[in-house]
Amino acid sequence: MNVGVYTTYKRVDNTVSVSGSANLLVINYSYGDTGIPTIAHQIDISAYSGWGEALKGIIKAQADTPSRQEEELEGVEDEDLSDCTVESSSFPAKAISPLNSWGTGESFFDSNATTSGDVALCATRWNITIANGGQAPVKAAYKLKQFRCDNATAGRPNAGCVVPWFPSLLTYSKTSAPDLVRHVTLAQQSGLPGATYEAPLERSTNEIVNTRNRDLACGDAPSIVGKSCDEYPFATTLNGLINMLPPRIRRTFADCDLPNIPSGTTGPKAVSICMIPVADQNYQGGKNTQFYRAERMLHGDPFRVGTVA
Structure with missing residues (x-):
């Protein structure tokens, strides 16, 4: 949510003074779906207080996506440039008065990442203009790149589309896999990452990394009928042993059938x-x-791990 002030002025005998003012609330947010390459960006604007000539202002808005040149001027790296186009944009002109009434705009953007293997970000923007008779138009822009x-x-x-920086939650059921849940819980309690937003795990799609993580963690695991070696953080993450400087530390817990691995150690x-x-x-x-x-989840994406009953 953003707060803005719209002010109007008048000139009398070469003296400029304030002729009105309005305090505005601007709420804008975007949403998408993992199954379709379309993103929506909605904006809501309302004046919650004001007086004078400012109340005669008319709010207009149009959605677009920043150009490649604009983003390059902002210092955006090539791999982070936006690649989507406006499908539609609608914002009925809204008078500032009456107070506490809302103007709403909705826009849709189609990603150009539709060919197999494509990956692209999408930046969306609402451009706001307040017009008011002889007053100079006031402009503002509200951009999202989520x-x-x-x-x-x-x-x-x-x-499809996701918010890549948000660490989604992977959950395991204690009822379905009690020993797995016990191990994950103990591992996280010992200081290993993955339980919080601040210290998530990171996905690895590199099979060389994943295989090496498994080998380093469980390559010498004993052969026990009906059992398998479980590692945490998972081999399919960038948090495995391959990315740790020697000495690469392994730990275990009681009843894990690994008497040669140290237990009781802590740390991330x-x-x-x-x-x-x-x-x-x-x-x-x-x-x-x-x-x-x-x-x-693509390579490097963050995620959390939790458990349920």
Whole structure:
């Protein structure tokens, strides 16, 4: 939400004085869907107090997307340039008066990231103009650049859009996989990342990284009938052992069937391993795949891990 002041002036005998003022609230937000390459940007404007000539002002608005040249002048790197186009824009002209009445605009933008393998950000903008008789027009712009659209997510045949910086939550059920939940909980309690917005995990789609993470964490795990080695943070993250400087630290916990791995250690720079039932491991693999696909998780995207009953 933004707060603005619109002020009008008058000149009498070469003396300029204020002839009116209005305090404005501006609310603008964008929304999208993981299944379609279209983003909406809505804006709501209202004056909550004011007086004089300012109350005669008329608010008009038009949506667009910043040009490549504009973004380059702002110092935006090539890989972060916006790539989407306006599909539609509507904002019926709104008089400032009466107070506490809202003017609403809605616009839609189509991402150009529709060819297989494409990934692109989308910047959206509302350009506001307040006109008022002989007063000089007042202009303001409200820009959002929250969404990334892609047609590069494994298992998703169509393009869609997400907010890439927001760490979505992957949850495991204690009822479905009790040993997995116990291990994740203990690992996070020992200081390993993934439980909070401030310290999320980061997705890896690099199979070389993922394989090496598994080998470093569980390559020497014992062979136990009905059990499999579980590592946290996952091998499919950038938080695994391959990205840690030696000595690469592993930790474990009681009842994890790993007597040669230290237990009781804490801190964020390590990987926890535990032997858990194969059924729990299979459950985890399915949940992770579904989550990565549903949230359109690309390489480096943040996410959190939690548990439910």
